Amino acid sequence: MRRMNILAGAICVFAGAMFGAMALTLPTGSLSRMGPGFLPLATAVGLICVGVAIALFDRDETGLALPEEIRAQLRPLLAVLAAIALFALGIDRLGLMPTSALATFTASFAMRRISLVSRIVLSLVVMVICTAIFHFGLRLSVSLVGG
Amino acid sequence: MGIVEGLGLGLDVALSWTNVWFCFLGVLIGTLVGVIPGVGALAAISMLLPLSFYLDPTTAIVMLAGVYYGTVYGGSTAAILLNLPGVPSAAVACLDGYPMTKQGRGGVALFLTTIASFGGSMLGLLALVLFADAISDIGLSLRPADYFLLMTLGLVAAAAIPTGSPLKGLAMVLIGLAMGYVGTDIATGMARFAFGLPELLDGISLVALAMGIFGISEVVATAAQPRRKVAEQKITLRSMVPTRDDLRAMRMPVLRGAGIGGLFGALPGVGGTIACFISYATEKRLSRHPETFGHGAVEGLSASESANNSAIQTAFIPSLTLGIPGDAVMALMLGALIIHGITPGPLLIEQQPGMFWGLIVSFVLGNLFLVILNIPLIGIWLKLLSIPYHFLFPAIVVFICFGAYSVNANPFDVWMLAVLGAVGWMLMLxxxxxxxxxxGFILGPMIEENLRRSLQLSRGDFGTFVSDGLSIGLTLAIVALLVMAVVKPVMAARRRGRAAQGG
Incomplete structure (x- = not known):
């Protein structure tokens, strides 16, 4: 678990360095007239320092994921991200109804051991609910079928 | 405007059909997400945020606040019956609530927590009504430097005080600040960290961030858990009737809990969970029978529930009167107000009296709804606990997508949702x-604006942050918390090192 904390610190240092490098391209200005880059740069420096401190000293194990937990979460993560990507691609091209059904179907693969029939029924139910809420209820300006 | 006049106006606003309906809807959804383990107030409110843009701002905030305090009532239900805290603050309710269930007194425990929650809420609300105006007046006399320090204190406290690693809390605050800088710099009009994407010039979408960071990782984590088989519990109304001793035992703990909760709730960055633990510990120390704690002590259960609810009410004091949210849920609600074009701050009560007093009256109404939902209708929630809620998750994912999309009708925000969801998941690991x-994300722009303004006024002199009693006190508190955040883990690491050498 110690390794996880060192990695956590390294992520902070990396993020801070990337952010700081971008902040350096902005004018920092002076103390009485701060430029747009001043606080971002300070934040980046702070993040790098905190990252170093985490890597060196942090032994707190609250909330660290166990390797088997990470493995168990990969499948739901991929299913959920694929569903979101499908939604982003489909909503303006396919329309509200097919997109919500397809995205639900994709997201349902986060769960194992469900019959194909349940997945299809679930997708159709969510499609009907979404059409009711977002098209008829909130009048979202997107066509029901087609772009 | 006096309190009586204000309450009169509030009654008018809150008792309109729309507001009553959305208040009811808010507490209903709140109870629902509180009962279901794995979905918290933050995820629920971030999902409702885009829907709230279609509402009048007062109605929107009435509903979102209802979700917030509704989750606390619902959270204790699963804690008492199944030993599963539905929300983090319900962990204390497990300590004595679950033993009561094992003794066959689960119904009584549910009844007592509901009454204690109601009592705590009303006492906290009283504090809110009494102090809000006075604190607004103080707020008007504060300088930008004081606002900068107050907000920084809130951030540092939110990072350093809760359980877990204070260093990681600080890192998250800084990452949140960094994300808050994305977009057009207000003072100079220069684009920052926008990667040439026009969609990013207005900043990262609050909805996409909140749902990505909270919604997605919660869905993923809960979907990965093995399905739990929950035995159906039967609680009859008759079994909920407490004994006279129970009622006598809870009276003082509810009052003390409300006091502790009210105090901690009003402090930025501290909040209900801490108040729960402290009021529980206080009751244990004061009790003549501390050995009963953990084995179904009515005092501990009612004190912590009362503290939790009281803290939620007083958390509205700094949020509405100073514009400084004490916790992330409050920050989200303030974000909603800002999107509606209303700036929370010392002028809010004066400029939006209908909203302020309407919200206050809606709290009373919402808490009454919650008592009805949690005592006579408890059976419905018990049924819910036995539903295989895994089926909900694909639907939640699609709702989240619609939420992100609907704000600007732009698929870009949905892509952002995917990116931020992946980032949030990784951070959770x-x-x-x-x-x-x-x-940090929500306070970031406000902190930057106030820091700039105060240094502009003082011509770059940092002395402005230690120029009077208030600012010296705030600066000292910030420094103390920062030192604690850094020293605590270092000391722990040392101690371990020494123990390892000795052993």
Whole structure:
């Protein structure tokens, strides 16, 4: 678990360095007239320092994921991200109804051991609910079928 | 405007059909997400945020606040009956609530927590009504430097005080600040960290961030858990009737809990969970029978529930009167107000009296709804606990997508949702708490504006942050918390090193 904390610190240092490098391209200005880059740069420096401190000293194990937990979460993560990507691609091209059904179907693969029939029924139910809420209820300006 | 006049206006506003309906809807959804383990107030409110843009701002905030306090009532239900805290603050309710269930007194425990919650809420609300105006007046006399220090204190406290690693809390605050800078710099009009994407010039979408960081990782984590088989519990109304001793035992703990909760709730960055633990510990110390705690002590259960609810009410004091949210949920609600074009701050009560007093009256109404939902209708929630809620998750994912999309009708925000969801999931693996990130994101632009303004006024002199009693006190508190955040883990590491050498 110690390794996880060192990695956590390294992520902070990396993020801070990337952010700081971008902040350096902005004018920092002076103390009485701060430029747009001043606080971002300070934040980046702070993040790098905190990252170093985490890597060196942090032994707190609250909330660290166990390797088997990470493995168990990969499948739901991929299913959920694929569903979101499908939604982003489909909503303006396919329309509200097919997109919500397809995205639900994709997201349902986060769960194992469900019959194909349940997945299809679930997708159709969510499609009907979404059409009711977002098209008829909130009048979202997107066509029901087609772009 | 006096309190009586204000309450009269509030009654008018809150008792309109729309507001009553959305208040009811808010507490209903709140109870629902509180009962279901794995979905918290933050995820629920971030999902409702885009829907609330279609509402009048007062109605929107009435509903979102209802979700917030509704989750606390619902959270204790699963804690008492199944030993599963539906929300983090319900962990204390497990300590004595679950033993009561094992003794066959689960119904009584549910009844007592509902009454204690109601009592705590009303006492906290009283504090809110009494102090809000006075604190607004103080707020008007504060300088930009004081606002900068107050907000920084809130951020540092939110990072350093809750359980877990204070260093990681600080890191999350800083990452949140960094994300808050994305977009057009207000003072110079220069684009920052926008990667040439026009969609990013207005900043990262609050909805996409909140749902990505909280919604997605919660869905993923809960979907990965093995399905739990929950035995159906039967609680009859008759079994909920407490004994006279129970009622006598809870009276003082409810009052003390409300006091402790009210105090901690009003402090930025501290909040209900801490208040729960402290009021529980206080009751244990004061009790003549501390050995009963953990085995179904009515005092501990009612004190912590009362503290939790009281803290939620007083948390509205700094949020509405100073514009400084104490926790991430509050920050999200203030974000909603800002999107509606209303700036929370010392002028809010004066400029939006209908909203302020309407919200206050809606709290009374919402808490009454919650008592009805949690005592006569408890059977419905018990049924819910036995539903295989895994089926809900694909639907939640699609709702989240619609939420992100509907704000600007732009698929770009949905892509952002995917990116931020992946980032949030990864951060969760390393034990980073998402709440300080959101707080940093929302407070970031305000902190920057106030820092700039105060240094402009003082011509670059940092002395402005230690120029009077208030600012010296705030600066000292910030420094103390920062030192604690850094020293605590270092000391722990040392101690371990020494123990390892000795052993």
């Amino acid at each position: 390393f034990g980073f708490q998402p709440a300080p990130l959101l707080l």
